[in-house]
Amino acid sequence: MTGTRWLDDDQQRAWRAYLRMQAEVAARLGRQLQADSGLSFADYGVLVQLAEAPDGRLRPFALQRDLQWEQSRLSHHLGRMQRRGLVDREECPQDARGAFVVLTAAGRAAIEAAAPAHVDTVRRLVFDQLDPDEVRALERIATRVVDGLNAERRPA
Amino acid sequence: MTGTRWLDDDQQRAWRAYLRMQAEVAARLGRQLQADSGLSFADYGVLVQLAEAPDGRLRPFALQRDLQWEQSRLSHHLGRMQRRGLVDREECPQDARGAFVVLTAAGRAAIEAAAPAHVDTVRRLVFDQLDPDEVRALERIATRVVDGLNAERRPA
DNA sequence: ACGGAATGAATGATGCGTCATGTAGGTTGA
DNA sequence: TCAACCTACATGACGCATCATTCATTCCGT
Numbered sequence: 044m045t046g047t048r049w050l051d052d053d054q055q056r057a058w059r060a061y062l063r064m065q066a067e068v069a070a071r072l073g074r075q076l077q078a079d080s081g082l083s084f085a086d087y088g089v090l091v092q093l094a095e096a097p098d099g100r101l102r103p104f105a106l107q108r109d110l111q112w113e114q115s116r117l118s119h120h121l122g123r124m125q126r127r128g129l130v131d132r133e134e135c136p137q138d139a140r141g142a143f144v145v146l147t148a149a150g151r152a153a154i155e156a157a158a159p160a161h162v163d164t165v166r167r168l169v170f171d172q173l174d175p176d177e178v179r180a181l182e183r184i185a186t187r188v189v190d191g192l193n194a195e196r197r198p199a
Numbered sequence: 200m201t202g203t204r205w206l207d208d209d210q211q212r213a214w215r216a217y218l219r220m221q222a223e224v225a226a227r228l229g230r231q232l233q234a235d236s237g238l239s240f241a242d243y244g245v246l247v248q249l250a251e252a253p254d255g256r257l258r259p260f261a262l263q264r265d266l267q268w269e270q271s272r273l274s275h276h277l278g279r280m281q282r283r284g285l286v287d288r289e290e291c292p293q294d295a296r297g298a299f300v301v302l303t304a305a306g307r308a309a310i311e312a313a314a315p316a317h318v319d320t321v322r323r324l325v326f327d328q329l330d331p332d333e334v335r336a337l338e339r340i341a342t343r344v345v346d347g348l349n350a351e352r353r354p355a
Numbered sequence: 356a357c358g359g360a361a362t363g364a365a366t367g368a369t370g371c372g373t374c375a376t377g378t379a380g381g382t383t384g385a
Numbered sequence: 386t387c388a389a390c391c392t393a394c395a396t397g398a399c400g401c402a403t404c405a406t407t408c409a410t411t412c413c414g415t
Contacts, residue, residue: 047315054326057334060341065221066267067348077373085401104363111222116402118365123400140363140410159203170210172347173340178213180336184329185216191328192223233403241371260393272372274395279370296380296393 068168075164080157085120086129087161090146090154093130099146102135106144129153224324231320236313241276242285243317246302246310249286255302258291262300285309 050058073084082090092109093099107117121144124130129150135141146154170178206214229240238246248265249255263273277300280286285306291297302310326334 047318048322049318050322050326053331053334053338054322057338057341058321058325060338060345063267064341064344065225067345069221071348074373083401102363107363111219113403114364115366115404119402122365135363138363138411140408142364162203162205165214166204166206166210168348168351169214169344170206172343175209177336177340177343178209180333181340182209182213182216184333184337184340185213185220187328187333188220188325189216189223192227192324195324230403239371258393269373270394271374271396275372278395291393294381294393296378298394 071168072161072164076157076161079160080153082153082157086124087154087157089120089124090129090150090157093144093146094151094154099151100133100143102141103144104141124150227324228317228320232313232317235316236309238309238313242280243310243313245276245280246285246306246313249300249302250307250310255307256289256299258297259300260297280306 049055069084076082076084076087088110089106092106093101103117103121104114106112107114110117112120121130121132125132128147131145131147133143133145135143173181205211225240232238232240232243244266245262248262249257259273259277260270262268263270266273268276277286277288281288284303287301287303289299289301291299329337
């Protein structure tokens with residue numbers, strides 16, 4: 044190979060703009076959630092999944108699959124959320140290795156209280172800035188990139 | 200107000216796809232950098248800025264402006280990078296409160312060694328999946344969102 | 356039936372990010 | 386000129402993310 048293939052100008056600009064958007068949007072959303080509800084963005088993700096699940100109960104490995112988190116991250120995070128009373132752990136009769144994570148009443152109250160302001164922030168920061176074509180383009184771009192990652196992960 | 204305005208279906212799908220792309224791309228890039236060069240993505244950003252600066256020297260507040268980091272994050276991070284020998288701190292004669300951060304020889308070597316594989320990973324994960332129109336759309340979307348944030352930060 | 360491999364999950368160490376706060380030095384205006 | 390204020394930067398505490406490791410249980414081939 045005769046040298047590194049760098050990004051061309053369009054790619055360079057797109058990448059820097061993306062990085063800035065990504066960092067700022069994440070920071071804003073995190074701060075808004077923390078300030079208004081005392082939840083982190085990570086907490087929010089966990090609570091959403093549990094709230095959507097029947098009985099607010101999920102096996103950790105299912106949660107892991109949905110969130111695409113590292114197993115140990117999830118385990119640590121659930122531990123902290125449990126200490127704060129947002130979730131609880133139960134034993135799993137079907138598989139003695141396993142466990143259940145269940146949403147507590149406080150956890151459900153927290154997500155229900157947090158959701159409106161959070162959604163509103165997402166819309167204000169992101170979707171109010173984009174026309175419908177751009178929204179579809181964003182989905183298309185993100186889907187393509189994610190599909191590319193998955194193709195790499197498990198080669199044909 | 201009569202209730203929360205949720206996201207419509209297009210927005211919902213775009214948002215979930217974006218979140219997944221964001222998380223996965225960041226994770227992959229971080230792991231690649233760490234594995235191949237022992238640098239974090241944050242390290243990489245700092246080193247790029249310093250390498251582009253004359254004499255590899257910058258005032259911390261300038262670095263902060265470029266990276267859009269919190270001041271204390273930068274301070275902590277520079278401390279860790281200094282311990283690892285990637286950067287050094289010098290006093291600033293013009294302003295006794297201030298300081299300079301300077302790229303060490305090891306720091307310059309690290310960024311030069313890391314860049315090719317990193318850029319290659321960015322291209323492989325992102326730009327190889329997108330056609331030129333999508334690249335331009337990504338830049339446009341990101342720019343719009345960032346501009347929206349800035350407009351909020353300092354209202355007219 | 357049993358030994359090895361795979362699975363579900365927890366833990367300790369360590370680096371990262373934020374908040375609140377501290378401190379020294381500069382700037383401004385009455 | 387000097388008090389009030391602002392700016393540049395550092396620090397301690399604490400929650401978060403990752404890696405490596407560990408452990409119990411289940412699965413599976415022989």
